[in-house]
Amino acid sequence: MARYMRGEQEERSKMAETEFKYRGKTLAELNQMDTHEFLKLLTARKRRSLSRSILRRAEPLLKKIRQMKQGIRKKPIKTQLRTMVVTPEMLGQTIGVHNGKEYISIRIIEEMFGLYLGELAQTRKKVVHGAAGIGATKSSTASASKAK
Secondary structure: OHHHHHHHHHHHHHHHHOOOEEOOEEHHHHHHOOHHHHHOOOOHHHHHHHHHHHHHHHHHHHHHHHHHHHOOOOOOEEEOOOOOEOOHHHOOOEEEEEOOOOEEEEEOOHHHOOOEHHHHOOOOOOOOOOOOOOOOOHHHHHHHHHHO
8 A cells, every 4th residue: 555655646746746737838928929929839629719899899808807916906807708718817816707696716827728608607507406395195194294
């Protein structure tokens, strides 16, 4: 068992040593790119949506992100633009993404590059079923009378 534990620790240290890459580009290279160069690394669907109208609608959001990085803006960033693709200039920022009811705070990390903001803010919650009500089944009435 100790041999297994040693192997697991070595594997973790190797994972920590490898640097992050997105489509063959390192984090430093991605940070130097502008948005239009980053578009070339995305899939066709995301590239098309960003190159058409999304970038114009996202310009106020990108402006707020730049202001946050410079320290000009102090208020948290909130957006309903769920179709915006996560770009390298958003790295490290916390963005409130609207899920239809409320804003869900999302901290942008490297692994989120290329995803839509809407993919990160779930719109549905897991259903949690309660106990059956009285009279729901024949067995529930029997258990209700036992409880008294």
